[in-house]
Amino acid sequence: MSVTTRRLSAVKKRAALIAGAMVAAGLIAAGGGAAHATPADPGPGTASTAGNQSGNLPPAEPDYTAILKPGPPIELSNSEYGFIATHEVTKQLDRVNVVGGIAGLPVPPQYRAANDGLALQFGRALDGALSTPGGCIQMVISRGHAGSLFDYGLFAVEGQYCN
Structure with a gap:
């Protein structure tokens, strides 16, 4: 077995481990629901960009490194598919360092920034x-835009909504 074949095999095993941890280890499927409504407040998993009261300054840039505020699950449109992990699976994803696994996946250079962004999110x-x-995570998958195959949204969900 060549070095390249061994590396490819290791990558496939790592990808299967990540996918298995996310799907087979207890994620709860939540199919499409009511159409998205634009919320009055940003809600969970969003970075707010509130401007100042005087209106003299432009809104602040969102902080993409801040921890997401847990809230209720995001409602799905009929064209989206989502999963809500149990609390135990959420803890397991943290224990196995799924973030490091995603960030460490070998991807072509043109996809490195997107892959790192997914790991950060x-x-x-x-x-x-x-x-x-008791908190958990929700993953929402929708049809991709601008040349991507899928768009992923990851949200923090309050414990009262997690099994």
Whole structure:
């Protein structure tokens, strides 16, 4: 077995481990629901960009490194598919360092920034979910835009909504 074949085999095993941890280890499927409504407040998993009261300054840039605030699950449109992990699976994803696994996946250079962004977002959702008793994460998958196959959203969910 060549070095390249062994590396490819290890990558496949790591990807299967991540996928298995996310899907087979207790994620709860939540199919499409009511159409998205634009919320009055940003809700969970969003970074707010509130401007100052005087209106003299532009809104602040969102902090993409902040922990996501846990809240209720995001409602899905009919064109989206989502999963809500149990609290135990959420803790397991943190223990096995799924964020490091995603960040460490070998991807072509043009996809490195997107892959690192997914890892960062996953980490923010995990940290937010684990900051509340019984919290969990929700993954929402929708049709991709601008040349991507899928778009992923990761959200921190309050413990009262997690099994």
